[in-house]
Amino acid sequence: xxxxxxxxxxxxxxxxxxxxxxxxxxxxxxxxxxxxxxxxxxxxxxxxxxxxxxxxxxxxxxxxxxxxxxxxxxxxxxxxxxxxxxxxxxxxxxxxxxxxxxxxxxxxxxxxxxxxxxxxxxxxxxxxxxxxxxxxxxxxxxxxxxxxxxxxxxxxxxxxxxxxxxxxxxxxxxxxxxxxxxxxxxxxxxxxxxxxxxxxxxxxxxxxxxxxxxxxxxxxxxxxxxxxxxxxxxxxxxxxxxxxxxxxxxxxxx
Amino acid sequence: xxxxxxxxxxxxxxxxxxxxxxxxxxxxxxxxxxxxxxxxxxxxxxxxxxxxxxxxxxxxxxxxxxxxxxxxxxxxxxxxxxxxxxxxxxxxxxxxxxxxxxxxxxxxxxxxxxxxxxxxxxxxxxxxxxxxxxxxxxxxxxxxxxxxxxxxxxxxxxxxxxxxxxxxxxxxxxxxxxxxxxxxxxxxxxxxxxxxxxxxxxxxxxxxxxxxxxxxxxxxxxxxxxxxxxxxxxxxxxxxxxxxxxxxxxxxxxxx
Numbered sequence: 001x002x003x004x005x006x007x008x009x010x011x012x013x014x015x016x017x018x019x020x021x022x023x024x025x026x027x028x029x030x031x032x033x034x035x036x037x038x039x040x041x042x043x044x045x046x047x048x049x050x051x052x053x054x055x056x057x058x059x060x061x062x063x064x065x066x067x068x069x070x071x072x073x074x075x076x077x078x079x080x081x082x083x084x085x086x087x088x089x090x091x092x093x094x095x096x097x098x099x100x101x102x103x104x105x106x107x108x109x110x111x112x113x114x115x116x117x118x119x120x121x122x123x124x125x126x127x128x129x130x131x132x133x134x135x136x137x138x139x140x141x142x143x144x145x146x147x148x149x150x151x152x153x154x155x156x157x158x159x160x161x162x163x164x165x166x167x168x169x170x171x172x173x174x175x176x177x178x179x180x181x182x183x184x185x186x187x188x189x190x191x192x193x194x195x196x197x198x199x200x201x202x203x204x205x206x207x208x209x210x211x212x213x214x215x216x217x218x219x220x221x222x223x224x225x226x227x228x229x230x231x232x233x234x235x236x237x238x239x240x241x242x243x244x245x246x247x248x249x250x251x252x253x254x
Numbered sequence: 255x256x257x258x259x260x261x262x263x264x265x266x267x268x269x270x271x272x273x274x275x276x277x278x279x280x281x282x283x284x285x286x287x288x289x290x291x292x293x294x295x296x297x298x299x300x301x302x303x304x305x306x307x308x309x310x311x312x313x314x315x316x317x318x319x320x321x322x323x324x325x326x327x328x329x330x331x332x333x334x335x336x337x338x339x340x341x342x343x344x345x346x347x348x349x350x351x352x353x354x355x356x357x358x359x360x361x362x363x364x365x366x367x368x369x370x371x372x373x374x375x376x377x378x379x380x381x382x383x384x385x386x387x388x389x390x391x392x393x394x395x396x397x398x399x400x401x402x403x404x405x406x407x408x409x410x411x412x413x414x415x416x417x418x419x420x421x422x423x424x425x426x427x428x429x430x431x432x433x434x435x436x437x438x439x440x441x442x443x444x445x446x447x448x449x450x451x452x453x454x455x456x457x458x459x460x461x462x463x464x465x466x467x468x469x470x471x472x473x474x475x476x477x478x479x480x481x482x483x484x485x486x487x488x489x490x491x492x493x494x495x496x497x498x499x500x501x502x503x504x505x506x507x508x509x510x
C-alpha cells in the first residue's frame with residue numbers, strides 16, 4: 001500500500017507537466033489555463049497541419065538535425081573504431097575531450113558560438129545552424145559510442161583480418177555486423193537532441209532560419225498561439241512510441 | 255614494414271586530430287571569443303555592475319542551480335530505487351525519462367508557467383529547473399542503480415532486510431559516486447537556464463543566464479553578455495573545485 005502511494009506520487013510528478021501540455025493543446029481558446037475550458041477542441045491540431053510556418057520549422061529542424069548528426073557520426077565513428085580496434089589511448093582521450101562542450105553552461109557556449117558564426121558570416125543561415133548543432137550532436141555520439149565500443153568484443157575484426165581482409169574492410173565489417181543498432185541509436189538520439197535544442201538555436205538564428213524552437217518561442221511569447229502545444233503533444237506521442245520500443249526488451253532483472 | 259608503420263602513424267594522426275579539431279571549434283574558439291568579446295569594452299554593463307552586485311548575482315545563480323540539481327538528484331535517486339523494486343514502475347520511469355530528454359524545454363517551461371502561476375517565483379523556478387534536469391540526472395542515476403547486483407539485493411532481503419534498508423545500506427553507498435557526478439554536471443547545466451527564470455519566475459528572478467540573455471538579445475550589448483559569461487564560467491569552475499575537494503575528502507576518509 002505504502003509503495004503504491006509512493007509510485008503514484010512519483011508517476012504524478014513525472015507526468016503532470018506533460019498532461020498540462022496535452023490539455024493546453026486541446027483548449028478551445030488562447031487562454032493559457034489548464035482544464036478550465038470544456039469541451040476540448042481540435043482547433044490547434046487542425047491549425048498545426050495547415051500552418052505553413054510550422055511545417056517549415058519542423059522540416060528545417062529535421063534537416064539540420066539529420067545533417068549535423070551525420071557529420072558527427074562521420075567524425076566520431078572512425079575515431080572510436082580506431083580507438084577500440086588498435087587500443088590507442090590517445091584517440092579515446094581525444095574523443096572524450098571532444099565531449100567537454102557538455103560541461104559548459106549552454107548559454108555561455110551559445111554566446112561563444114554567436115561570436116563564432118558572426119565572424120564566419122554564417123549568422124541566421126542553415127550552414128551556421130548545422131555547424132553549431134554539431135556542438136550538441138558530437139558529444140552525444142562520442143559518449144554513446146565510447147560506452148558501446150568499450151563493452152564490445154573485437155573478435156570479428158581479428159577473424160576478418162586473419163582471413164585476409166584489409167584493416168578498413170575488417171573494421172567496416174565489425175561496425176556493420178556488430179554495431180549497426182548502436183550506430184542508429186546514437187544517430188537518432190543526436191537528431192532528436194538537436195531538434196529539441198533551444199539555447200544555441202535561439203542565439204545563432206533569427207527570422208531567416210525558422211526552427212521548432214524559434215517558432216515555439218514566438219508562438220507562446222509574441223503571438224500567444226497554442227498551436228505550439230499541439231506540436232509538442234504530437235512530438236511527445238512520437239517520442240513516446242519510439243521510447244516504448246526502446247524500453248520494451250528488458251535485458252536485465254525486472 | 256616501414257610502409258605499415260607510416261600508414262599506422264597517419265591513421266593515428268587522423269583519429270586524434272579530428273576530435274581535437276572538434277574540441278577547438280566547439281570549446282576553445284567560442285571561449286576565446288567570449289574572452290575577447292569581454293575585453294573589447296571593459297566598462298560595459300557586465301563588469302560595470304560592480305563586484306558586490308556580480309557576487310550577489312553569481313551566488314543566487316549558483317544556489318538556484320545547486321538547489322535544482324539537489325532536488326532533481328534526490329527525486330531521481332528515490333524513483334530509481336523504487337523502479338528497482340517495482341518492475342511496472344521501472345518501465346514507466348524509463349519511458350518518462352526518454353520522453354522528457356527529447357522534449358523541447360520551451361514547452362515544459364510554458365507548461366510550468368501555467369501550473370505555477372500562484373507559487374512564489376523563486377520556488378517555481380527551483381521546481382521547474384529541477385524537473386527539466388530530471389532526464390539528465392535520471393538516466394545516469396538509474397544506470398548506476400541498475401548495475402547493482404541483483405544477487406546482493408536478494409541475499410539482503412533473504413536475511414530479513416527491508417527494501418528501504420537494502421536501499422540505504424547497500425544500493426546508495428554503491429551508487430554514491432555517480433550520484434555526486436550527476437549533481438555536479440546538472441548544476442553546471444542548470445547555470446545555463448535562462449528560459450525558466452524568465453518565464454516561470456515571471457521575470458522576477460534574475461540570475462546570470464537571464465542577465466546574459468537580456469544583455470545579448472534585448473539590449474544588444476555583446477561585451478556585457480561576454481563579461482557575464484565569464485562570471486558564469488568562474489562560478490562553474492568554483493563549483494567544480496569545491497566538488498573535487500569534497501570528493502577527494504570523501505575518498506580520503508575511506509567512506510568509498
